Amino acid sequence: MNGMYRHSPFFIGLDKTLETLETLASQQPNYPPYNIAETDDGNFIVEFAVAGFETEEIKVEQDKRILAVEGKKKANEGEIPYQYHHRGISQKDFHRKFTLGEYVEVESVKLRQGILEIVLVKNIPDEERPKKFEVKSY
Secondary structure, eight states: OOHHHHTOGGGTTOHHHHHHHHHHHHTSOOOSOEEEEEOSTTOEEEEEEOTTOOGGGEEEEEETTEEEEEEOOOOOTTOOOOOOSOOOSOOOOEEEEEEOOTTEEEEEEEEETTEEEEEEEEOOOGGGSOOOOOOOOO
């Protein structure tokens, strides 16, 4: 268990639960590697390193607040067969899911030089935005 929690009065009796959560977190898939960057005003860019994948082999979907990114390699028919001595660029299929914040939507998806870029924007409806009022004097 992480030493930070071991002596905390807020986690008394939760040792097993915390250990289970840490184990589950460490078992999450780490392929493909990705970055999440905040741009401005609550907007984000998610970048995936997907070298070797073509645009038709990648699927990005948003269903309500779930963003799903999937890559499935097609069979390499007609490709010159190589005998690899080391294969560091993975060609395996992947499926990643992320829970998005409220009102966050996919704005665009681009694949360039092996990097899949997903731009996320926060579209708060006008009726949900804070209202500002001018203070007038009598």
